[in-house]
Amino acid sequence: MFEIKKIIGSVLMPLPLSLLFIAFCLLFVSKTNTKSFIITWLLVLFLWAISTPYVANRIITPQERVLKPFNVTQHAHLDKIVVLGCDVYPNSQLPSNGQLGGCALSRLVEGLRLAHHYPRADLIVSGGGHSKTSNAALMAKTAQALGIAAHRVKQNPRALDTKDEARLLAPHLVDRQVALVTSASHMSRATDLFNAQGVEVISAPIQFYSLSSQPQSRQFIAQASILKAVTSHCHEWVGKAWISLLRTIDPEAL
Template sequence: MFELKKIIGSLLMPLPFTLLLIAFCLLFINRTHIKSYLTCWVLILSLWSISTPHIAALIITPQEATLKPFNLSQYAHLDKIVVLGCGANPNSQLPSNAQLGGCALARLVEGLRLAKHYPRAELIVSGVHSNTTLMSKTAVSLGVKASRIKQSPKALDTKDEARLLAPHLVDRQVALVTSASHMARAIDLFQAQGVSAITAPTQFYSFSHQTSSRQFIAQASVLHAVTTHCHEWLGKLWISLTRALDPEAL
């Protein structure tokens, strides 16, 4: 009964429920234009598929499997801990941590974990001004001294972050903290600026470990994860195209 309740509850969530309603409506549509009719079914089934944990795991796991969490026992010293920016929802009525998006929080928490283990390392938070300010305030509220934190608030994207931070990171022992999906692109851009960083990935997706009863039910959170990885694929493609036109561009 418990599993049945979970399945029904999952199917009634906005994404799967909407797709089911659209599919139901298609059953009553005039099928004169058979190509358009079949195309609609293909699109619905495709969207449902990539929103399920089973298919998402097939897409995401191979890339994440190449990354390992930062091993504290493997490195005796760090000079810099760089936390790359992510989404925020500024609202002055909320504490700083409540204004950070899930992605930004995941990255910052990993940065704080490293900062606690390496008390002499400088913590650098990067991104747009509102993001770095919120991350800095959150770090201070959780016990990190303000004097340890450096903000890099002028970067609009990862390319800017690498370019602006490179002068402070070259020839230093640096840990680069970002989401697992974003790590390959970030490391590529930092290496292009002469920065050799140790990867400290976070925000891994473990969809293959969800209960079997939910493996084939569409979920908005799963679709968001797949969308994030698609964004990274497009980012890598853009870098490749830009470098093909101008090897010195990125």
Template sequence: MFEVKKVIGSLLMPLPITLLLVALCLLFIARINVKSYLVSWLLVVSLWAISTPFFADVLITPSEKRLAPFLTNKHQNVDYVVVLGCGVRPASRLPANLQLSGCALSRLTEGLRLLHAYPNAQLIVSGAGHGKATSSAMMANTAVALGIPVHKIIQNSKARDTAEEALLLATRLVDSKVALVTSASHMTRAQDLFSAQGVDTIAAPVQFYSYGNAQGFRRFIASASVLNAVTTYAHELIGRQWIALRRMIDPQAL
């Protein structure tokens, strides 16, 4: 009964229920244009498929398995802990931590863990935003609220994307031991861009999706959160292809 309740509850979420209703409507549409009818069905079925934990597991898990969490017992010292930006939702009535996206909070939490493990290291928080409400400022304020001294925090508030983060931080980080904190899906591209600026980094990935742990029928039920994960992964694939294209045109680019 518990499993049945979970399956029914999952089916009633916005994405799966919408797709089911669209499919139901298609059953009553006159099939005058057979090609359009078949394409509509194909699109509905495809959107359902790519939104399932089963598809996400096949797509994402292989790349995640190539990454491991940062183990402090394997690295004697770190000079800088760099936390890359990941979105901010400005709302002046809220404290800084509530203005950060879940992704940014996940990255910052890992950054603070490493900072406690390496008390001589400095924390670099990065990312632009909207006016004074930058991702770097919100992360810095959150870190201070959690007990990190202001003098141990460096803000990189002008960087609008990962390429600019690497470019603007390069002169400071070259020849230093750097722990790079970002999402697992983003780590390959981020390290590539920092390496292109002459900065060697140690991966400290967060936000592992681990869809291989999904069980039973829920592996085949569409979910908005899974679709978001697949979208994030697709964004990274496009980003890497864009970098490759830029470098093909101009070897000095990015």
């Protein structure tokens, strides 16, 4: 009964329910334009498929499998811990941590874990923002609220994207032992951009999805959170393609 309740509850969520309604309505649409009818059905099925843990696992896991979490036993010393920015939702009525999205929080927590283990390392928080509030500022306030001394926290609030983060931070990181904290999906592109600036980094990936661990009963049900995970990886594919294009035009571009 518990599993049945979970399955029904999952199907009644906005994404799967909307797709089911669209598929149902298509049954009553005129089939005179067979090509359009078939393409629409295929698009609905495609969106459902990439929103399921079963399909997303086959897209995401091969990329995550090559990454390992940062192991403090393998690194005796760090000079800098760089936490790259992510989603931020400015709201002056909330504490700083309440204005950080899940992606930003997961990265910051990993940065704090390393900062506590390496008490002499600087914690560099990066990322711009909007509404006069930067990702870096919110991360810095949260880090201090959670026990990191203010003098250890450095901000990089002017970076609008990963390219800016690498370019602006590079002068402070060259020839240093640097741990780079970002999402697993973002790590490959971020490492590439920092290396291009002459900065050798030690990967500290976070936000692994581990989709195969989801209950079998939900492996084939579309979920908004799964679609978001796949979207994050698609964003990285587009980002890598853009970098390759710019470097083809100008090898020194990035």
